[in-house]
Amino acid sequence: xxxxxxxxxxxxxxxxxxxxxxxxxxxxxxxxxxxxxxxxxxxxxxxxxxxxxxxxxxxxxxxxxxxxxxxxxxxxxxxxxxxxxxxxxxxxxxxxxxxxxxxxxxxxxxxxxxxxxxxxxxx
Amino acid sequence: xxxxxxxxxxxxxxxxxxxxxxxxxxxxxxxxxxxxxxxxxxxxxxxxxxxxxxxxxxxxxxxxxxxxxxxxxxxxxxxxxxxxxxxxxxxxxxxxxxxxxxxxxxxxxxxxx
Numbered sequence: 001x002x003x004x005x006x007x008x009x010x011x012x013x014x015x016x017x018x019x020x021x022x023x024x025x026x027x028x029x030x031x032x033x034x035x036x037x038x039x040x041x042x043x044x045x046x047x048x049x050x051x052x053x054x055x056x057x058x059x060x061x062x063x064x065x066x067x068x069x070x071x072x073x074x075x076x077x078x079x080x081x082x083x084x085x086x087x088x089x090x091x092x093x094x095x096x097x098x099x100x101x102x103x104x105x106x107x108x109x110x111x112x113x114x115x116x117x118x119x120x121x122x123x
Numbered sequence: 124x125x126x127x128x129x130x131x132x133x134x135x136x137x138x139x140x141x142x143x144x145x146x147x148x149x150x151x152x153x154x155x156x157x158x159x160x161x162x163x164x165x166x167x168x169x170x171x172x173x174x175x176x177x178x179x180x181x182x183x184x185x186x187x188x189x190x191x192x193x194x195x196x197x198x199x200x201x202x203x204x205x206x207x208x209x210x211x212x213x214x215x216x217x218x219x220x221x222x223x224x225x226x227x228x229x230x231x232x233x234x235x236x
Contacts, residue, residue, distance in 0.1 A: 047218075047230075049226065049227065060223050063224065064224070096172050106157075107161055110163070110173075110218075110220075111184070113172040113174070114172065115171075
């Protein structure tokens, strides 16, 4: 059974960098064939897709985040990370990691999600 | 970007009755070479992450009750709950994975009449 678990600071100061990690169990981020994704949900609002990465190094980030996003992986720990720089209150949200967007060479749905972690941007 | 819209915003249905949610994409999400619609439906209950219900517009995810079904092609899609149960109270989102950036519909809130 594949499980994902987000972790990171719950409070980030404005203009600082938000850093989150997603630990994966039950699948390998380096050899399973899937891409790994981040999605966020501001309080009381809908879902916003942030981007995905493949362990091969291929990444795609939502242009709406204006180049503030970086995704990476630590294969030795079977986990992947998200960084969002220059945060503002608008980045306050529940952040989810998920498996999917691509599987092998083709698009694929987000089929396994973490429980989410709340990040508040405030001074 | 592909814009996803949903209707209605909110839906009140009696227990045991049918619930129908519509989703429309701003361009076709049917990929001709695979003849698949790159459309997923998610269910989100309060305080929980979204759960994949339907993908390829009409394929039910493993473990999802068969009262949930998806239909449609091209730009117009429907999620149907054939007989609403109390545990189906949730917000339902459609999402296209045809191209990037992936985009979600704004959600439809389903509650009991």
